[in-house]
Amino acid sequence: MDIWTVVHFLHLLAMAFFIGGQIMLAGVLVPILKGKDEMKAVAKRFGLGSLIALGVLILTGVQMAGHEDAWGDGNLQAKLVILAVLILTIGYHVHTATKRWLDPVIFVLSLAVMGLGVVLAH
Numbered sequence: 001m002d003i004w005t006v007v008h009f010l011h012l013l014a015m016a017f018f019i020g021g022q023i024m025l026a027g028v029l030v031p032i033l034k035g036k037d038e039m040k041a042v043a044k045r046f047g048l049g050s051l052i053a054l055g056v057l058i059l060t061g062v063q064m065a066g067h068e069d070a071w072g073d074g075n076l077q078a079k080l081v082i083l084a085v086l087i088l089t090i091g092y093h094v095h096t097a098t099k100r101w102l103d104p105v106i107f108v109l110s111l112a113v114m115g116l117g118v119v120l121a122h
């Protein structure tokens with residue numbers, strides 16, 4: 001196992017938290033905790049976790065893109081444009097806090113970034 005296997009592993013681990021956490025939140029926690037005080041604390045904690053996961057994704061992604069000389073790849077460029085829109089949308093979501101319709105938008109953008117990642121790796 002070389003260092004790039006570890007970097008790839010960390011990229012996938014952070015992706016699992018980032019995407020899986022959204023599914024867990026929407027599918028399990030929101031239906032149970034909607035309107036309760038705990039929901040705010042759960043959302044805050046997941047927000048912090050997501051921020052860390054996003055940091056790991058960017059850090060490991062930049063390393064892999066450099067290692068694989070992939071910066072000229074159209075799929076990576078499309079992935080980064082969608083990622084930029086995703087980050088702006090998350091920022092707006094955190095800023096406004098009440099716009100629930102942004103949740104599915106963030107989820108779809110996240111899936112698009114993930115999908116382009118899978119295309120990149122194959």
Ligand code: HEM
Nearest residue numbers: 008015057058061062064065070083113114117118120121
């Ligand atoms: C929300 C952010 C991100 C998500 C959800 C994500 C997700 C993924 C996924 C699912 C893969 C496929 C891995 C596999 O099939 O084994 C992947 C691969 C890859 N990602 Fe990301 N990624 C993100 C951010 C980034 C960033 C910011 C960069 C670069 C600046 C990047 C660069 C790459 C590269 C180069 C690969 C290909 C790795 C390989 O060929 O083995 N990713 N990503």
